[in-house]
Amino acid sequence: METAGKVIKCKAAVTWQAHEPFSIEEVEVAPPKGHEIRIKMVATGICGSDDHALEGKLKEVTFPIILGHEGVGIVESIGEGVKGFKPGDKVIPLFMPQCCQCVCCKDPRTNICTLPITTGRPRGLMADGTSRFTCKGKQLYHFANTSTFAEYSVIDEIAAAKIDDNAPLDNVCLIGCGFSTGYGSAINTAKVHPGSTCAVFGLGGVGLATVMGCKAAGASRIIGVDINKDKFVKAKELGATECINPKDYDKPIQQVLIEQTGGGLDYVFECIGNTETMVSAINASHFAFGTTVIVGVAPSTKTITIDPMIFLTGRTMKSSLFGGWKSKDSVPKLVTDYMEKKFDLDKLVTHRLPLEKINEGFDLLHKGNSIRTILTF
Template identity: 45%
Template sequence: QAIRETQGQGVMPDGTSRFSYKGKPILHYMGCSTFANFTVLPEIALAKVRKDAPFDKICYIGCGVTTGIGAVVNTAKVEPGASVVVFGLGGIGLNVIQGARMVGAGQIVGVDLNPEKQQLARQFGMTDFVNPAEVGDDLVAYLVALTGGGADYSFECIGNVDVMRQALECCHKGWGQSIIIGVAGAGQEISTRPFQLVTGRSWRGTAFGGARGRTDVPQIVDWYMDGRIRIDELITHSLPLSRINEAFDLMHAGKSIRSVVVY
């Protein structure tokens, strides 16, 4: 909580900034400010991991991997055999997919407008691919039919409030859960008809996959080292700090999943 109260202000838990340029303070970003050769972190933000893990790979666990897999394991607690629909097959969505595969989900449906996402998603465990542009006007009805009455769990990994509604409404009546992972724009709101909720569906949010960093991050590192999850294929580019803007360009153009900046 000490971190959360000051993180949005761009300062350390003690209210100070540890960066400056030409005598002027530079604010911290998201509590860690990793786009720097050296940084200062609060002790509570550190997790000890095994020494044989390659840091240029496990660095991705610090957010995307844990957020996606944790949403499945910790937040939704997906059971073996369950049906899952994942909206958005980027870095977060692919980790939701491999988390669902890891726990034994029976059907894993990926939804994305980019058909190029299909091949990699299948490698990570997706069983069905749906391109909304090819389905027609009623994506929800299509997904309900595809999952045999609605998904047991759905995950919105985009941050689009309209898609959040579709993710809820494609869930099964009586018990379906929709987990919101994507971050919508400031001031945006979600809505649905109350009927969608009183018939047994539920909307839930998740942050960092409901993980406890000190214990869960080392556990996920172990899963990677033991071959239970895959990370290497998700890191599509590795660039030096001098080319960091190229990494952002690749991200905005949808040509990368994750880029690692190597110092």
């Protein structure tokens, strides 16, 4: 492409500091260096983790920054030494990279890649310790290996997955985070078994994807838990057998669930990132064999306090990052499954907005009026 090797000027939603609205700015995006690719974004979802970063709840975030991590786009150019990608390829950026070489990438028990950690990579910067973004003469930081709230972004080749050339470049962006995280937490992490009972705390995009995963795994009872009753219709459409609002009861929600299930649930998923509901989710699991999966991302400053005695009888607590999927291996397969209609991403999308209306999209999230809003470029 004629832009290869050149600085590209484009629009991006810049976050200058925490708690401030996004500012649509013209930014300069430098060419990719060795083992990097530059992507022209087509669509990106708004995720709760982006909101946590915006509110300064994630210590890993340095401002000013370009957020966003749930995108899909087309390779514009590649840096020296890049293998497996060429200009024109359709790709999904990966906030969970996969180098395929480190001890964890080679181990089937985890989907964590240790390369960014072991190389001492500075937070918010590329592997060489520099940024590819500048605006008004100032360096901007990268976010989660991706920074998808920009028309162009530069990412490491280990942080991208090439997808089917025929894949639609819209809703598949959800496979970059929200859908895969929820769906995989049931399929991979919990390993929900047929006939089991499940409860999902939080019926946002991730929680609803978890409901879809529980249904696909054959759970016989799937209870959605949320304080927003407006989400119940969609949850039942996607597989929840019933939904309850904790505000409707004068007792702790875990006690309600234990009473309604005769002792507790086989699997409980916390998809909010609230430390209080994490404790409730753990206590709602069956005392002898229940499994609780922590899916939601809590603020970095929060902690949970749990009575260790509740685990002695057999409870298990797990966490699920990106649904346990090894990203470069799994994302292309998930895209193919979507194209083959093995699951329906379309039902998770409630709003579509241009990048310029990103603040409106976050307002929808804060008010609980959206499941997933997709921004287009």
